[in-house]
Amino acid sequence: MLTIALIYPEILGTYGDGGNALVLVERARRRGIDADVMSVGIGDEMPDASIYLLGGGEDGPQRLGADLLRESTFVSRVRDGKYVLAVCAGLQLLGTSFAVEGDDEYEGLGLVRAVTRRGLTRAVGELLVRRDHDVLVGFENHGGRTELSAELEPFGVVERGRGNDGVVDGFRTSKIWATYAHGPVLAMNPWFADEILSTVLGRELEALGTVADDLYAERRAAVLHSAASSRRP
Numbered sequence: 001m002l003t004i005a006l007i008y009p010e011i012l013g014t015y016g017d018g019g020n021a022l023v024l025v026e027r028a029r030r031r032g033i034d035a036d037v038m039s040v041g042i043g044d045e046m047p048d049a050s051i052y053l054l055g056g057g058e059d060g061p062q063r064l065g066a067d068l069l070r071e072s073t074f075v076s077r078v079r080d081g082k083y084v085l086a087v088c089a090g091l092q093l094l095g096t097s098f099a100v101e102g103d104d105e106y107e108g109l110g111l112v113r114a115v116t117r118r119g120l121t122r123a124v125g126e127l128l129v130r131r132d133h134d135v136l137v138g139f140e141n142h143g144g145r146t147e148l149s150a151e152l153e154p155f156g157v158v159e160r161g162r163g164n165d166g167v168v169d170g171f172r173t174s175k176i177w178a179t180y181a182h183g184p185v186l187a188m189n190p191w192f193a194d195e196i197l198s199t200v201l202g203r204e205l206e207a208l209g210t211v212a213d214d215l216y217a218e219r220r221a222a223v224l225h226s227a228a229s230s231r232r233p
């Protein structure tokens, strides 16, 4: 049984990131895998789950989310090996510190060594990230710039938009996927949903031929084609 915990959707769900839970559960069920979403509200106990999803949020709610998670069993569960998908504010609060509201530095959960400072401008618009043979598309809307420590692997390389710093986006550890992309990101990037599912389940998955997969294939081809033509003299 695959259990997907959607954390504090009332404060970390401003950009529809709760849709990531629906995508994971649906793509699992279509393959005959028993899967369920547990919505974890403020005041609820942190349940045992296969994967925890953290979405984006505005500065105040993000700070509240960090405090609530600090007081919960979330950090120990992740340290014990549970999986996490984190988007934007979710990404920032997993790090060492993040700056919100007038440059105040706020302590993160310290699960990875990453620092988010206030950028001079807000990054608002489309985000395009290359990751091996895949492309990740989504949109971003954040004021932070994130600096990863040297040992922390980025999620991918930014082709359009800012991500962490205009060069790379997010980070990846053996248990955590973190990106600045909303979308919800998994609805727009089914390959990413399948990477998460197959890692969490520990096995290969058969391909699905949904409309989302077809649209992604078209998008990927268009992005790679335009990258190839811009490289031609």
Ligand code: GLN
Residues within 6 Å of the ligand: 015, 055, 056, 057, 058, 059, 062, 087, 088, 089, 090, 100, 140, 141, 142, 143, 144
């Ligand atoms: N509050 C954070 C920032 O502006 C994150 C925003 C978000 O999650 N989209 O940087």
